[in-house]
Amino acid sequence: MKKFLVIAHVYYHEMWSLLDSCIQNLPKDSFDLIVTTTSNIDELSSKVKEHYPNAKVKLCENRGYDIWPFIKALKTVNLDEYEFLIKIHTKRDMGKIVAIIDNKYFFRGQYWRNMLLSFISSKENFHKCLEAFKDPAVGMINNHRLFDRTRETTDNPHLVYCLNEARKLLSEVGISANPYDEVKYVAGTMFICRATIFKPLQEMNFDVNQFAVVNRKNENDLAHVMERVFGWLVTSQGYSIADPYSRFNESFRFFFHSSYCRFLMFKLRHRWFSKFVRFFSRIEDKSDNRYLVLFKCLKIRLPKPNNK
DSSP, rough: EEEEEEEOOOOGGGGGHHHHHHHHTSSTSSEEEEEEEEEEEHHHHHHHHHTTTOOOOEEEOOOOOTTTHHHHHHHTTGGGGGEEEEEEEEEOOTOOEEEEEEEEEEEEHHHHHHHTTTTSSHHHHHHHHHHTSSSEEEEEOOOOOGEEEEETTTTOOOHHHHHHHHHHHHHHHOOOOOSEEEEEETTTTEEEEGGGGGGGOOOOHOOGGGGGBBBOOSSHHHHHHHHHHHHHHTTTTTTTEESSSSHHHHHHHHHHHHHHHHHHHHHHHHHHHHHHHHHEEEEETTEEEEEEEETEEEEEEEEEOOOO
16 A cells, blocks of 8 residues: 555646655655646656656646646546545746735745645655644645635625535535535645545546636636535545644744735725825836926936946
8 A cells, every 4th residue: 555646737847846856755665646737748758757657647638727637637546545645736926916815815926836835845844744644633734824715604706606516516425515604625726635535526427528728717617616625525524624834933934925915915906006106106217218206296307227
């Protein structure tokens, strides 16, 4: 019996080296590896097999983000042969986009990806995860800043849709959503969990055509529903989602990043705020001259930039 099953989805091939460095924190010969991708499988396969000659590299349809490739790979294995399941995938920097988790944690750039991989990005963190699983109540692990919640009381139509559809899928395999009025899950769907927790997922009859072609403007797709299904699979079977490794000094550093992102969101959501700031000062470039404009009427000519 292998201790770990690792399923890694590599959409961005240039980021395989990052996932590779994380996988190398697992004990040697303790895991089986399945890598899925949507293109250039031969090129990726040669890179993967440099370090993992027994890995299985599978071509998958570009649907459902990282969720459909995960489900497709999961249906090819016997989870009874593994103690733990690890799900990871490539994720680009978020640029100027700000992600909000549970209405209190704010991310942009590489922060979300780094936090998603934090449970496996160091041997120290990974060891703490394994120690935590000695508690039989712990079912899934990642950083607590990624623990999002969707509640029955929400007035967001998209979230209502996800809740209702997730409950329907669970009921098809004989699982009652627990707690019924709220689901807690790892936003971004990277984690380590007890392998048996996902056995009901193997019983669900999914077809590739049920998963939409990737379109970030379409929120009501099955991939977003499955995020909630994953969370309810844990709690509805009597387990908890835990964080045994994040530290206070990490929280202190993240506070400044989250506060800055919150400020950016304020500017984006409140256009009047940007107009208010621009009333007091702005920079104008005209021909070869640059001006600082104060109160829309006082114009100060600035020194020309040195192009030498």
